[in-house]
Amino acid sequence: MRLASYRIGASERFGAVVGDGLIDLGRRLGKYQTLRALIAAGGLAEAQAAAHAAEPDHKLSDVTLLPPVVAPEKIWCIGVNYADRNEEYKDGAERPKYPSLFCRAPGSLVGHGQPIERPRVSTQLDYEGEIALVIGEGGRHIPRDRALAHIFGLTLCNEGSVRDWLRHGKFNVTQGKNFDRSGSIGPWIVTSDAIDLTAPIGIATRVNGEVRQSDSTERLMFPFDHLISYLATFATLSPGDVIVTGTPTGAGARFDPPRWLKPGDVVEVEGAGIGTLRNMVVDEA
Numbered sequence: 001m002r003l004a005s006y007r008i009g010a011s012e013r014f015g016a017v018v019g020d021g022l023i024d025l026g027r028r029l030g031k032y033q034t035l036r037a038l039i040a041a042g043g044l045a046e047a048q049a050a051a052h053a054a055e056p057d058h059k060l061s062d063v064t065l066l067p068p069v070v071a072p073e074k075i076w077c078i079g080v081n082y083a084d085r086n087e088e089y090k091d092g093a094e095r096p097k098y099p100s101l102f103c104r105a106p107g108s109l110v111g112h113g114q115p116i117e118r119p120r121v122s123t124q125l126d127y128e129g130e131i132a133l134v135i136g137e138g139g140r141h142i143p144r145d146r147a148l149a150h151i152f153g154l155t156l157c158n159e160g161s162v163r164d165w166l167r168h169g170k171f172n173v174t175q176g177k178n179f180d181r182s183g184s185i186g187p188w189i190v191t192s193d194a195i196d197l198t199a200p201i202g203i204a205t206r207v208n209g210e211v212r213q214s215d216s217t218e219r220l221m222f223p224f225d226h227l228i229s230y231l232a233t234f235a236t237l238s239p240g241d242v243i244v245t246g247t248p249t250g251a252g253a254r255f256d257p258p259r260w261l262k263p264g265d266v267v268e269v270e271g272a273g274i275g276t277l278r279n280m281v282v283d284e285a
Contacts, residue, residue, distance in 0.1 A: 021056025040239035081246025112187030128247035129205030129269035215248035
């Protein structure tokens with residue numbers, strides 16, 4: 001099942017994506033005001049029943065897609081999680097023993113089809129295509145052998161980064177990862193019953209149709225189950241939390257000279273069995 005949050009007129013709603021249409025689940029399941037509320041209540045079966053044989057209420061082209069979980073409690077991001085990315089740094093370091101982590105604010109990510117912004121203070125906006133996990137059942141101290149059962153579904157993220165601002169802090173990259181509207185997430189969540197979480201998933205990023213990144217989750221140094229178990233060791237995971245799992249090689253910073261995003265560029269992140277997240281770059285107003 002594909003579930004999305006969207007805006008039509010002045011109203012924010014959520015629904016099931018069927019073909020090029022949307023079934024309004026908020027109207028049919030009035031006790032859930034948001035997709036996050038449905039996730040927290042374990043309401044997937046209700047959503048499936050409500051969407052069964054229903055006709056779409058809207059065309060996708062008539063709505064504005066929002067981040068699938070509009071206001072997640074936490075957005076965890078994993079740095080340098082593909083082996084080749086570790087080697088890109090050319091610092092001779094061995095593979096890390098633990099994941100690298102940082103957090104993003106919800107306002108730093110827009111939905112599918114919405115413009116991502118190159119900030120006024122930098123020309124070094126870069127793309128990072130990634131697969132993101134959405135937590136269904138929350139918890140703490142989650143064993144690795146049970147971790148996949150806590151995934152509600154998968155979505156995609158362009159984890160836009162402002163490279164020169166990543167180096168402002170001695171021990172963190174938070175500044176360069178949290179510019180308003182600098183990245184994107186979506187277009188929807190593919191629920192975990194509709195995709196094999198144990199099988200490799202291909203991920204590719206294109207800029208203006210040119211493939212810049214291409215890899216598979218089978219080459220993650222810290223796979224999905226490891227990340228969930230590790231995070232839950234020190235933090236309680238909540239329904240709707242998002243874990244952005246890392247980007248492959250090929251970001252713009254790694255070209256010589258670097259290939260930064262500029263206004264008019266179109267970035268597409270495609271995940272096998274998930275879909276394609278597409279956004280155009282604009283300058284900050």
